[in-house]
Amino acid sequence: MNTKKIAEKIISEFHWFHAHPELSYEEFNTTARIRQNLQAEGIDIINLPLQTGLVAEVGTGQPPIVAIRCDIDALPVQEETDLSYKSQTDGKMHACGHDFHTASILGAVYILKQHEKELKGTVRIIFQPGEEAPGGALKILETGVLADVQVIFGLHSSSLFPVGVAAIRAGAVTAAVDRFEIIFNGEGTHAAHPQNGIDPIVAASAFVTAVQSVVSRNADPFAADLISITHFQGGNTWNVIPEQVYLEGTTRTLKTNDRNMVRQRIYDLSEYIAKAYGATAKIIWHDGPPATANDKEWTKFAEKIAQQNGLIVEPSPDSLGGEDFAFYQEKIKGVFVLIGTGLSYPNHNPHFQIDSAALFPTAEYMAQLSAHALEQIKK
Structure with missing residues (x-):
């Protein structure tokens, strides 16, 4: 797919994911949809003992190895928007942006696949179940698929920032x-x-x-x-x-x-x-997830790549929200980035909305971030 087709594709998939929300560890149709999209582009899917969620791989299949992660589950919230693609399931809604995360990371995989021969190692892409449970990160870690990963990047939509902003900060971003x-x-x-x-x-x-x-x-x-x-x-x-x-x-x-x-x-x-x-x-x-702990040096790197991709970099705001991405950071150096998706109602609100204009820039950023991270490790 060329750039235009990728942009159109991930908007279409974002609409589908939003219209078909599934709760933690019930993401069977969501996982099947992700798998179908990846297989259609010849992207390798690692065989793991996961009931929902999956891990894909692009690159040489050899070290260095970096990972990018998105979460795929929805919330038990009754949607109250007027979107043409609003939830088709009563009492369930993507009110936390996980549909955006999934679609944008899917776009990042497409971009990485286009440039697979240029990659200086391997990128593992995690489509994680059960973040809202929380604990889906532990399900992924238990498979051992991240044992040889050197750095991991995650993202979250933010209704506090307009499209075009990446909020990044070293240290604790969530509680x-x-x-x-x-x-x-x-x-x-x-x-x-x-x-x-x-x-x-x-x-x-x-x-x-x-x-x-x-x-x-x-x-x-x-x-x-x-x-x-x-x-x-x-x-x-x-x-x-x-x-x-x-x-x-x-x-x-x-x-x-x-x-x-x-x-x-x-x-x-x-x-x-x-x-x-x-x-x-x-x-x-x-016991829930620990506080996130963004690595200082990799945070600087993520800021630099964001600026190179035309994003405005702001410091992440203080938050006592939780995020099970922190479980990965206990094992692997990593950075959790907030992506501006347009000023809106807050996460978990029945009126919450995402501006789809943020999708392709986010896909490009995450693809560039992981590709350049491989080069950084190689130095």
């Missing part, structure tokens, strides 16, 4: 994300006779209030830490003190020490506050 569940157990009784029971609602409420002091009193005032209680459930009628209250929430941190401290304080507060009220507390902790 470590953990989820916790807490069950406060008391003793149920009649609401008129609280002395005959142990009220878990009072204990859980005291915890909700106290836990807010962790960030303000235990963390460095200049640190970017956050604790949010997002789910509080207890009781089912007006005149009964229940046996149990269920809490759920999330923590967001940028530094490992803060991540460990916040977790320990949540454990301590829940245990001792429950005990003070005569109740007990059980915590179920779910």
Whole structure:
């Protein structure tokens, strides 16, 4: 395909992906569509034990090896746009730009294939499932397909920047994300006779209030830490003190020490506050992805290639959002880039939209970034 055909093709595929969203680890049709497109252009697909998602390869098949990654899953959001290609599935929407990621990286693969004989090594292209789960990155890592990769690049759409902007910054760009569940157990009784029971609602409420002091009193005032209680459930009628209250929430941190401290304080507060009220507390902790950690030297390189491709480079904004690309960066040097896709409603909003004008410039940038990275490693 020539440049014009690639540009037209990835817009068409972007529309298809947007209209056919699939949730984490359910991306069977999405994977089949990606596979079909790659096979039509003679692009090698690595045989891996993945139910959804895939990894392709372009180049010599020999080191050096770099990787580029996109995610392919959608969200359980009901779309509320007027797009001609809006979601055809109730309750599911590409409200985080993964359709854009997939289509633009597909374009990058096409461009790399055109110049395959000029590549100074191998580019592995990851179409990753389950980022929103999160944890799809771990599924890819478990296959061993990235064991010999020397640097990895990822991208994410950003509604904070216009088309033509690449936001890049060394260090943490997104936060470590953990989820916790807490069950406060008391003793149920009649609401008129609280002395005959142990009220878990009072204990859980005291915890909700106290836990807010962790960030303000235990963390460095200049640190970017956050604790949010997002789910509080207890009781089912007006005149009964229940046996149990269920809490759920999330923590967001940028530094490992803060991540460990916040977790320990949540454990301590829940245990001792429950005990003070005569109740007990059980915590179920779910470790999520760590904070992204963009490599300093490769970040400078990514900025240079962006400028050479006519993109305006801005620093990535502070964010406590999570991104499982960080799992790759624990093993491999890497850079996570934000791509301006037009000012719009924020990610995960039912009115979220992408300007398709960003597709081909992004495809070109990611192709150039990976090709020049091979040359950089060869030096």
